[in-house]
Amino acid sequence: MGSSSVVGIGVSPGRAVGPAVHLPDPVAEPPAGRRLPPGADRQAAAQRIAASADAVRDELDAAALAAEGDSAALLHATAAMAADPSLVADAQQRVLEEHLVPERAVWEAADAVSAQFEALGGHLAERVRDVVDVRNRLVAHLTDQQAPGVPVRPHPYVLVAQDLAPALTATLDPQRVVAVVTAAGGPTSHTAILARARGIPAVVAAPGVLDVAEGTVLLVDGAAGTVTPDPSDDAVRRVRALAGAVRTFDGDGRTADGHRVELLANVGDPADAQAAADSGAQGVGLFRTEFAFLDRTQAPDVDEQTAAYGRVLSAFTGRKVVVRTLDAGADKPLPFLHAAAETNPALGVRGLRVAQERPDVLEDQLTAIARAAAAHPGTTTWVMAPMVATVDETEQFVAACARHGLTTAGIMVEVPSAALLAGPMLAHARFASIGTNDLTQYTMAADRLLGAVASLSDAWQPAVLRLVESTALGGAAQARPVGVCGEAAADPALAVVLVGLGVTSLSMTPRALPDVAAVLAATDLATCRVLARRAADSSSAADARAVVRAGLPVLDALGL
Structure with a gap:
């Protein structure tokens, strides 16, 4: 290097x-009222708008030809918007009649089109983003700037x-x-x-x-x-x-010596479920239910939730789906649940804590999950709660699930207290799933979204690995499975460490399954344990990552 x-x-x-x-930097709005100097050729200025529109359209069409799927369709649609004669004509008219400079004329014409689309609502309202994108591209072209986005x-x-x-x-x-x-x-x-x-x-x-x-x-x-x-x-x-090498997952997660490791998929929307099932995932280790609650002024009713959850369960007949109850708060605020602003929302009312203020939301959700599970008996349905911090919370959640006939209730381990008390908690819960994103954030006191503390916000931190180990030991003491559904599971090298620490399942974005499976299949359990010990005993995240990668030559062979 x-x-x-x-x-x-x-x-x-x-x-x-x-x-x-x-x-490129965002395109700034041209100053309002900026006009052509006296005696300027207004016809030529207006023609520049048409020429820019043609250039932007051609550029987008050329990019669309090189793209695939949704991206190609999006680029073609934006290209068509760039050539919209009504937008170009309106902007040209503002140059000819109001003497506006071309970039200001385009900005105002696009704002007028956006306002019309918003007023009409429906599909046209959804095109406002396209109008803004085209406006910015035209202004950039007219002012010799790099196109935005x-x-x-x-x-x-x-x-x-x-x-x-x-x-x-x-x-x-x-x-x-x-x-x-x-x-x-x-x-x-x-x-x-x-x-x-x-x-x-x-x-x-x-x-x-x-x-x-x-x-x-x-x-x-x-x-x-x-x-x-x-x-x-x-x-x-x-x-x-x-x-050029294409790897696939055969649906059987295991180490080189045959130790079984469930390799599961994270699913955030019913629309993603079939693709996750087709990827070979052995089930769903994390079904995020927030999708049903976002951008709403009130919670969805039981019937709507039942139908949505059922679409995911139906895609995994014969397999397991772990449904996480609503994880609202912090970076996922819901206005109808959080009336008062919080000084530090990451440490506030989020996850299971919401149920203390709005027990009806949890009750409706458990009712819907139970109905969806009953309608899809071929799928094994597990339920877990986020942000569980005490043994009492664990016991109360398990009891709430039992009242709805949901007998396999578990907890998310996202705060250090849950990792340290995993044994007592799993005396009540049937399983645990470690959310490494939040566990790292709370262990290292480092905001997961803040770049200034990025070196701390790393699941390779030895302190985080030791808490993973503590959770796995608590699970083993109670004969309960412990999985990882955080982003750490998608890192093939870190997956080896997690298995070595005693984790029994890994849940990840479906795209990561082939790589994780390939590295595990090339590594025996003894090596996993040796590397896990070295990582947990390291002095830093960088050292932990380096010592593990040095012990896994398969990573270089696979280009990982």
Whole structure:
């Protein structure tokens, strides 16, 4: 690795090579009332708008031809909006009649179209975002700025940014953006989570990456956390050869010596369930139910919830689905549940604590889960509660589930108290599932979304690993299974450590299943345990990661 390499935190495994393309700054609104100078050629100024619209349309259409699926459709739709004659004509009229400069005319014309769409509602209201995107692209073209949003290029590239908004990360096309590198962010930031979900190698918290010149070829190692400018030809050939290899999961998680490890999928929406089932997942280790409650002024009724949960259960007939009750609060506020603002919401009323103030919400949800389970007897339905901190809370939740006929009730281990009291808690609960994102946040006192403490917000921290071990020991003492459903499970190297610490199942984004399965299948249980001990006894997260990767040559062989 050369001296010019940038080191950050690898958050989405895989290696990729491509030219660096920087995320452009947002387009600023042109000053209101800005007009052409006296005597300026208004016809020529108006014609510039039409020319810019044609250029933006052609650029988007060219990118759409190189994209696939939803991304291609989105780009074609935006291209059509850029060529909309009514938008162009309105902007040109503002130049000719009001003498506005072209960029201000486009801004005002687009705002007028947006207001009309919002007033009409329905499908047209949903197009407002497209109008704004086109407006920004036209203004950028007219003012010789780089187009905003995800850059459009005729070739695949590595996206470099200070950080990425969740909405932008969710739209990344892996066929165009082969890797992501950010100067900010952390291992459990939304950028990291969404990059893993889309199978895009990613490195975050990489200081100095913004100094890399546009167009510089970068080799990104999303597991090791390294970014190498101008890599050797041999390194590039190796990465591209490994990129051509396609791994699948056969539905049987195991180590090299046959020790069984359930490899499950995380599901956040019924629409994702069938794809997760088709990936070979042995079940669902985390079914997030928040989707049914978001962007609402009141909670969904029992019938609506029953139908939604049933769609996921039906996709996993013959397998297990672990349903997590509502995890509201902190970074997932729900206005109808949280009337009063909290000074520190991460330590406030969230998860199971909501039930203390609104027991009706939990009761309705358990009723719906029980009805969905009864309607799909071929699926094994388990239920767990988030943010459980005491033995009393565990006992009360298990009792509430029992009243609804839900006999397999478990707890999320997300706070240190739950890890330390796993044995007593699992005397009541039937299983535990460790949420490594929050367990890391609360153990290290480091906001999972704050880039300034990204080095602390890392599940490789030895303190976090020891709490995982404590939970697994508590489960073993009560003969209860202990899984991990946090983002740590998707890291193939860390998966080996988790199994070595005594974890019995791993739940992750479906895209990670083949890689995790391949590494486990190449590693025997004794090696898992040796590496787990070395990691837990390390002095830092970086040392833990390094010592484990050094003991797993299969990672390099697989390009992970």
